[in-house]
Amino acid sequence: MKGLRVLAFFLLSLFFFSASPSPWSLGVVKYAKAAAFLKENAFRSERTDKTMAYAALRGMLSALDPHSYLLDPDSFQTMKEDQEGKFYGIGVQILQIQERLTVVAPLEGTPAFRMGIQAGDVIVEVDGKSTKSVPQQELLRKLRGPKGSVVRLAVVREGLKAPIHFTLEREEIPLHSVSYSFGIPFSKKKLGLVVVRGFTSVTVEEFDKAMEKLSGNSLQGLVLDLRYNEGGDLSQAVALADRFLEKGKLIVSIKGREKSMNRSYKAEKSDPWEQLPLVILVNRGSASASEIVAGALQDQGRAVVVGSRTWGKGLVQTIFYLKEDVAMALTTARYYTPSGRVIQRDYTHLEDYLLFYEEKGNGDRGGIVPDYTVGALSYGPFTAQWRGKGLFFAYANSLFKRQLPLSLRFSVDSPRRRFFLDKRGIPFLAPLPEEIGNDFLGYLKGKGVAVEGAQAERERPLWTVELKREIVSRYSGQEEGIAAVSDKDPQLVKAVEILEGERGG
Template identity: 45%
Template structure:
């Protein structure tokens, strides 16, 4: 723990020193051929489904077969597309309102392995010692190989007070390590702020929620009433992301009106969008340091990338996670849904975040 405290202190000192030395200031394909191929493949699927129903050794409910087929299809697309059964679809809203039950852990599939993006600060997973980059190989003794992301999330959530064992592989460990963690009702306070030293404000964003933009504005206003802000450390470490709109709201507080924050590109025209800073008040008269690490993903990378591209901030830390794709939630007729990747994010200068992450201007290993 003393080493960890030393690293954190060194990182903050680096940020402070840097702040104090900065000056102010498609083509269209043949649809008929595609449709013909699709219908032919659907006939094959129906044929296989019929054989399974009539000849498989055990009776399997038709819906279970269809759900499994859908999950397999989506698993073959990318790590972030997934099928949401009716229960999971109903729970979708809790992730952005700041309160839900579970471990407080953000996960993804990386190279087909269930991987921790980051534990959320102050949650059971964080206190247990789960780290960004940890690979989860078992949940309650069940192998996570070929497990869909939404299934893993569902298994890790549960009644507050109940325990769950997850098995972790980590660099430096010779064999999987078991962690027994007690589930809690997760309440995430997205913004934490304070003063590092006179004139230097510190704002820590744990997650991008509906009110994060308002909370950041409130923190800036509150501090500025007492004394003029001379510099800001914006800490996005171990922030797994959240709402795109929230990341835009935070970014535009530090960019001039009309400047591009992020844009998205997809195959469908309505997925090609540009998000620009609005004409609201801009905090532009002090330098900014943005802190990132391996646990900074998605919306965090949008903010870091926008401020970096426009020269509004210096990014300090280690390479970010590299989650730069857009997922659209699509409801289905039986109450289930799809979480489907429909576009990718690009920074104002056209950099793709996906699979690459944000490279800090100054690398400080943690």
């Protein structure tokens, strides 16, 4: 009830101190009357009152633009963790497979790793409550908590009849924004790939470490992968762009409602990578800070951009605190690239904006348009369905745990990047042996999965890519799994062609 009273008082004060009634002021009176009516007539609790107050604030903010929003205590904590690049938890990567919370991998050095939680384990209970049918994001929140607090898990492991019970103490878990970095294995030159999935307070520090590792091999070019990078810390995006630009070059401009908010960010220091050949990968999942980096380096002629048009999120949010753990993120300005391009896409028709609908000929309406438009690898219905159900992961995990007849004839030499089937060496980049593909289909049939028909066979070149990635990941780590199928990524292949000097259109 307190939440509703405070919000109603705040809105009414705006009405009474206004010079003359306006649509806003009249709306405030209507809200206050509705709040009073609910207070007198609705059956509710203190918790309901708080929820209603938050809902009213969310409704007002959503009417402004798509990116102004309320930070309630839960979302405020998530934002804080994302910005700091860390949280407190147990250190597992999880995937919800057919309502089963499955461990993809324990992170090395974390409580889950030390206590012996394994890839393929199914977490069936968290603190005595079933995980079945609970949304994955809610389960993630349950695994996180204050530093030093305890969480109790019940885990089902294949081959064991009874669940295993773990008691784990939460510790600081880093959120790495640089997901992967490796030498591109199919390139004729010494080219590196660095994948940046977000911008936190430690992004540039992680990027510098990745470049130090790659530069030891006399790097001749770099692919900076910003696909699915939704943005984050502006200062880190500016610092990353600075790594590739000469001192004094403009990176991004901000223009707000008030002139006092206008600001320009320029490269401030010299770096060893200012002349390194560079290609940036983007897609519609690239937004905000990642668009600032791509737009700056494209406008300054410093990088070639490959992929698909970016999201077009160029609004600046400023945080205004209502309480210590409740705030409003209000749009106060816009971002512009060095050439003056508006990054923000038109959101006059909100549904079209949210669905990423594009009319023909509106290439100048926000977002970063690539120099080379290249589509991503497209999966067929069988491949997409099997991936969504976690079947590639399940097979690879069974193969690794030597639970399949083929396991006795199969091994992996990670340092040499080779499979061995009956002692026959097969490079990671070679097509997956047909026998393994057939064994996978037999595995699916044993699980009751329909695999008959010509469509599954037509999709073999697609699903064997996913199968190979999961197998290599299980034996050699996720980074090696990505590298093993990197030659099947059309956008990365185009980037390599450009860096090797083959600039076909």
